[in-house]
Amino acid sequence: MNIGTAAKQSGLTTKTVRYYANIGLIVPYQNPSSGYRDYSESDVAKLQFIGMARRFNFSIEECRELLALYEDRNRSSHDVKTLTMLKIHEIENKIKELQSLKDQLSHLAAGCDGNDRPDCPILDALSAGKGHG
Template structure:
Protein backbone atom coordinates (compact mmCIF):
# COMPACT_ATOMS: atom_id res chain seq x y z
CA UNK A 1 0.00 0.00 0.00
CA UNK A 2 1.16 3.48 -0.86
CA UNK A 3 0.60 6.78 0.87
CA UNK A 4 -0.73 9.66 -1.16
CA UNK A 5 2.75 11.04 -1.83
CA UNK A 6 3.90 7.70 -3.25
CA UNK A 7 0.75 7.44 -5.32
CA UNK A 8 1.34 10.94 -6.63
CA UNK A 9 4.91 10.19 -7.63
CA UNK A 10 3.95 6.87 -9.18
CA UNK A 11 1.07 8.33 -11.18
CA UNK A 12 2.75 11.56 -12.15
CA UNK A 13 0.03 13.71 -10.60
CA UNK A 14 0.39 16.40 -7.92
CA UNK A 15 -0.54 15.22 -4.43
CA UNK A 16 -3.24 17.86 -4.27
CA UNK A 17 -4.79 16.49 -7.42
CA UNK A 18 -4.82 12.92 -6.12
CA UNK A 19 -6.56 14.15 -2.99
CA UNK A 20 -8.97 16.08 -5.16
CA UNK A 21 -9.76 12.98 -7.21
CA UNK A 22 -10.44 11.14 -3.95
CA UNK A 23 -12.73 13.96 -2.78
CA UNK A 24 -14.80 13.93 -5.95
CA UNK A 25 -14.94 10.15 -5.96
CA UNK A 26 -12.98 9.65 -9.17
CA UNK A 27 -10.24 7.46 -7.71
CA UNK A 28 -10.72 6.62 -4.06
CA UNK A 29 -7.99 5.15 -1.84
CA UNK A 30 -8.39 1.46 -0.99
CA UNK A 31 -8.19 2.21 2.71
CA UNK A 32 -7.06 4.54 5.43
CA UNK A 33 -4.26 3.87 7.88
CA UNK A 34 -4.95 3.97 11.61
CA UNK A 35 -3.83 7.57 11.64
CA UNK A 36 -6.09 8.47 8.75
CA UNK A 37 -3.56 8.43 5.90
CA UNK A 38 -4.98 7.53 2.50
CA UNK A 39 -3.63 4.19 1.29
CA UNK A 40 -3.53 3.26 -2.38
CA UNK A 41 -3.04 -0.19 -3.90
CA UNK A 42 -1.59 -1.13 -7.27
CA UNK A 43 -4.93 -1.06 -9.02
CA UNK A 44 -5.65 2.46 -7.76
CA UNK A 45 -2.24 3.56 -8.95
CA UNK A 46 -3.12 2.23 -12.37
CA UNK A 47 -6.39 4.12 -12.33
CA UNK A 48 -4.61 7.34 -11.39
CA UNK A 49 -2.24 6.91 -14.28
CA UNK A 50 -5.13 6.11 -16.55
CA UNK A 51 -6.87 9.30 -15.51
CA UNK A 52 -3.73 11.38 -15.97
CA UNK A 53 -3.41 10.19 -19.56
CA UNK A 54 -7.08 10.62 -20.35
CA UNK A 55 -6.98 14.15 -18.90
CA UNK A 56 -3.94 14.89 -21.02
CA UNK A 57 -6.09 13.91 -23.98
CA UNK A 58 -8.57 16.54 -22.99
CA UNK A 59 -11.20 14.29 -21.48
CA UNK A 60 -13.02 16.06 -18.66
CA UNK A 61 -13.07 14.60 -15.18
CA UNK A 62 -16.61 13.42 -15.80
CA UNK A 63 -15.60 11.79 -19.05
CA UNK A 64 -12.74 10.15 -17.17
CA UNK A 65 -15.27 8.80 -14.73
CA UNK A 66 -17.16 7.32 -17.65
CA UNK A 67 -13.99 5.94 -19.24
CA UNK A 68 -12.94 4.41 -15.94
CA UNK A 69 -16.29 2.68 -15.80
CA UNK A 70 -15.80 1.30 -19.28
CA UNK A 71 -12.22 0.42 -18.45
CA UNK A 72 -13.31 -1.56 -15.42
CA UNK A 73 -16.08 -3.35 -17.24
CA UNK A 74 -14.22 -6.05 -19.10
CA UNK A 75 -17.25 -6.82 -21.27
CA UNK A 76 -18.27 -3.37 -22.47
CA UNK A 77 -18.39 -2.95 -26.23
CA UNK A 78 -15.55 -0.86 -27.69
CA UNK A 79 -18.23 1.11 -29.52
CA UNK A 80 -18.89 3.19 -26.43
CA UNK A 81 -15.27 4.16 -26.01
CA UNK A 82 -14.93 5.00 -29.65
CA UNK A 83 -18.01 7.19 -29.43
CA UNK A 84 -16.43 9.24 -26.65
CA UNK A 85 -13.19 9.51 -28.59
CA UNK A 86 -14.95 10.66 -31.76
CA UNK A 87 -16.85 13.27 -29.79
CA UNK A 88 -13.59 14.60 -28.40
CA UNK A 89 -12.06 14.63 -31.85
CA UNK A 90 -14.81 16.77 -33.27
CA UNK A 91 -14.60 19.13 -30.31
CA UNK A 92 -10.88 19.45 -30.93
CA UNK A 93 -11.51 20.17 -34.59
CA UNK A 94 -13.99 22.88 -33.75
CA UNK A 95 -11.61 24.48 -31.28
CA UNK A 96 -8.82 24.37 -33.85
CA UNK A 97 -10.95 26.14 -36.42
CA UNK A 98 -11.74 28.89 -33.95
CA UNK A 99 -8.10 29.30 -33.09
CA UNK A 100 -7.16 29.34 -36.75
CA UNK A 101 -9.59 32.17 -37.29
CA UNK A 102 -8.31 34.16 -34.33
CA UNK A 103 -4.76 33.59 -35.41
CA UNK A 104 -5.48 34.77 -38.90
CA UNK A 105 -7.26 37.91 -37.76
CA UNK A 106 -4.79 38.85 -35.08
CA UNK A 107 -1.80 38.25 -37.32
CA UNK A 108 -3.39 40.41 -39.93
CA UNK A 109 -3.94 43.20 -37.43
CA UNK A 110 -0.52 42.91 -35.87
CA UNK A 111 1.09 43.05 -39.31
CA UNK A 112 -0.78 46.25 -40.05
CA UNK A 113 0.30 47.84 -36.78
CA UNK A 114 3.59 49.69 -37.03
CA UNK A 115 4.41 48.97 -33.40
CA UNK A 116 6.36 52.14 -32.94
CA UNK A 117 6.13 55.31 -30.84
CA UNK A 118 3.16 56.63 -32.72
CA UNK A 119 -0.37 56.01 -31.43
CA UNK A 120 -1.99 54.94 -34.73
CA UNK A 121 -2.99 51.34 -34.21
CA UNK A 122 -5.27 49.27 -36.41
CA UNK A 123 -5.60 46.67 -33.69
CA UNK A 124 -7.36 49.03 -31.34
CA UNK A 125 -9.22 50.64 -34.21
CA UNK A 126 -10.67 47.31 -35.19
CA UNK A 127 -11.90 46.68 -31.65
CA UNK A 128 -13.51 50.09 -31.66
CA UNK A 129 -15.22 49.85 -35.02
CA UNK A 130 -18.96 50.30 -35.21
CA UNK A 131 -19.39 47.34 -37.51
CA UNK A 132 -19.30 43.76 -36.34
Protein backbone atom coordinates in the same frame (compact mmCIF):
# COMPACT_ATOMS: atom_id res chain seq x y z
CA MET B 1 1.06 2.56 -0.05
CA ASN B 2 0.71 6.15 1.20
CA ILE B 3 -0.61 8.94 -0.97
CA GLY B 4 2.83 10.42 -1.62
CA THR B 5 4.09 7.16 -3.12
CA ALA B 6 0.94 6.70 -5.17
CA ALA B 7 1.26 10.25 -6.45
CA LYS B 8 4.89 9.73 -7.42
CA GLN B 9 4.14 6.46 -9.21
CA SER B 10 1.25 7.96 -11.13
CA GLY B 11 2.99 11.22 -11.96
CA LEU B 12 0.35 13.32 -10.22
CA THR B 13 0.56 15.63 -7.22
CA THR B 14 -0.75 14.56 -3.82
CA LYS B 15 -3.14 17.48 -4.07
CA THR B 16 -4.60 16.06 -7.27
CA VAL B 17 -4.80 12.51 -5.94
CA ARG B 18 -6.54 13.69 -2.78
CA TYR B 19 -8.91 15.72 -4.93
CA TYR B 20 -9.79 12.62 -6.97
CA ALA B 21 -10.58 10.78 -3.74
CA ASN B 22 -12.77 13.63 -2.51
CA ILE B 23 -14.87 13.72 -5.68
CA GLY B 24 -15.27 9.95 -5.63
CA LEU B 25 -13.22 9.30 -8.77
CA ILE B 26 -10.63 7.01 -7.20
CA VAL B 27 -11.36 6.28 -3.56
CA PRO B 28 -8.71 4.15 -1.80
CA TYR B 29 -9.05 2.21 1.41
CA GLN B 30 -8.65 4.51 4.37
CA ASN B 31 -6.99 3.19 7.52
CA PRO B 32 -9.45 3.87 10.36
CA SER B 33 -6.79 4.16 13.05
CA SER B 34 -4.41 6.55 11.35
CA GLY B 35 -6.80 8.15 8.88
CA TYR B 36 -4.17 7.66 6.16
CA ARG B 37 -5.32 6.70 2.68
CA ASP B 38 -3.91 3.38 1.51
CA TYR B 39 -3.47 3.01 -2.26
CA SER B 40 -3.24 -0.39 -3.97
CA GLU B 41 -1.36 -1.19 -7.18
CA SER B 42 -4.71 -1.26 -8.93
CA ASP B 43 -5.51 2.22 -7.64
CA VAL B 44 -2.21 3.49 -9.03
CA ALA B 45 -2.99 1.94 -12.41
CA LYS B 46 -6.26 3.84 -12.45
CA LEU B 47 -4.53 7.05 -11.42
CA GLN B 48 -2.14 6.63 -14.33
CA PHE B 49 -5.08 5.97 -16.63
CA ILE B 50 -6.81 9.15 -15.47
CA GLY B 51 -3.60 11.14 -15.77
CA MET B 52 -3.26 10.08 -19.38
CA ALA B 53 -6.89 10.81 -20.19
CA ARG B 54 -6.55 14.26 -18.60
CA ARG B 55 -3.49 14.93 -20.77
CA PHE B 56 -5.73 14.04 -23.72
CA ASN B 57 -8.05 16.86 -22.68
CA PHE B 58 -10.79 14.62 -21.31
CA SER B 59 -12.69 16.40 -18.52
CA ILE B 60 -13.04 14.86 -15.08
CA GLU B 61 -16.59 13.76 -15.89
CA GLU B 62 -15.43 12.19 -19.14
CA CYS B 63 -12.66 10.48 -17.20
CA ARG B 64 -15.33 9.08 -14.92
CA GLU B 65 -17.07 7.55 -17.94
CA LEU B 66 -13.84 6.24 -19.38
CA LEU B 67 -12.94 4.73 -16.02
CA ALA B 68 -16.29 2.95 -15.87
CA LEU B 69 -15.64 1.54 -19.35
CA TYR B 70 -12.08 0.69 -18.34
CA GLU B 71 -13.33 -1.28 -15.36
CA ASP B 72 -16.13 -2.99 -17.26
CA ARG B 73 -14.87 -6.23 -18.77
CA ASN B 74 -18.06 -6.46 -20.83
CA ARG B 75 -17.94 -3.00 -22.39
CA SER B 76 -17.97 -2.67 -26.16
CA SER B 77 -15.17 -0.80 -27.88
CA HIS B 78 -17.92 1.13 -29.64
CA ASP B 79 -18.68 3.13 -26.49
CA VAL B 80 -15.09 4.15 -26.04
CA LYS B 81 -14.67 5.07 -29.69
CA THR B 82 -17.79 7.24 -29.61
CA LEU B 83 -16.46 9.24 -26.69
CA THR B 84 -13.08 9.59 -28.38
CA MET B 85 -14.57 10.75 -31.68
CA LEU B 86 -16.64 13.35 -29.86
CA LYS B 87 -13.49 14.62 -28.18
CA ILE B 88 -11.69 14.76 -31.53
CA HIS B 89 -14.45 16.86 -33.08
CA GLU B 90 -14.45 19.14 -30.08
CA ILE B 91 -10.72 19.69 -30.46
CA GLU B 92 -11.10 20.26 -34.22
CA ASN B 93 -13.68 22.97 -33.61
CA LYS B 94 -11.46 24.65 -31.05
CA ILE B 95 -8.57 24.60 -33.54
CA LYS B 96 -10.69 26.18 -36.28
CA GLU B 97 -11.87 28.86 -33.91
CA LEU B 98 -8.34 29.69 -32.81
CA GLN B 99 -7.10 29.64 -36.41
CA SER B 100 -9.70 32.20 -37.41
CA LEU B 101 -8.81 34.31 -34.40
CA LYS B 102 -5.15 34.18 -35.29
CA ASP B 103 -5.78 35.12 -38.93
CA GLN B 104 -7.77 38.16 -37.91
CA LEU B 105 -5.23 39.30 -35.35
CA SER B 106 -2.40 38.75 -37.85
CA HIS B 107 -4.24 40.86 -40.37
CA LEU B 108 -4.60 43.66 -37.84
CA ALA B 109 -0.96 43.43 -36.78
CA ALA B 110 0.21 43.52 -40.38
CA GLY B 111 -1.50 46.86 -40.88
CA CYS B 112 0.11 48.41 -37.82
CA ASP B 113 3.48 50.12 -38.21
CA GLY B 114 4.44 49.45 -34.60
CA ASN B 115 6.32 52.73 -34.33
CA ASP B 116 6.16 55.57 -31.79
CA ARG B 117 3.30 57.37 -33.54
CA PRO B 118 -0.19 57.08 -32.03
CA ASP B 119 -1.87 55.89 -35.25
CA CYS B 120 -2.87 52.30 -34.64
CA PRO B 121 -5.08 50.26 -36.96
CA ILE B 122 -5.39 47.59 -34.28
CA LEU B 123 -7.11 49.89 -31.81
CA ASP B 124 -9.10 51.43 -34.64
CA ALA B 125 -10.40 48.03 -35.63
CA LEU B 126 -11.18 47.03 -32.06
CA SER B 127 -13.10 50.22 -31.40
CA ALA B 128 -14.92 50.04 -34.73
CA GLY B 129 -16.37 46.74 -33.63
CA LYS B 130 -14.96 44.91 -36.64
CA GLY B 131 -13.72 41.37 -36.79
CA HIS B 132 -15.38 38.03 -36.13
CA GLY B 133 -18.21 38.73 -38.55
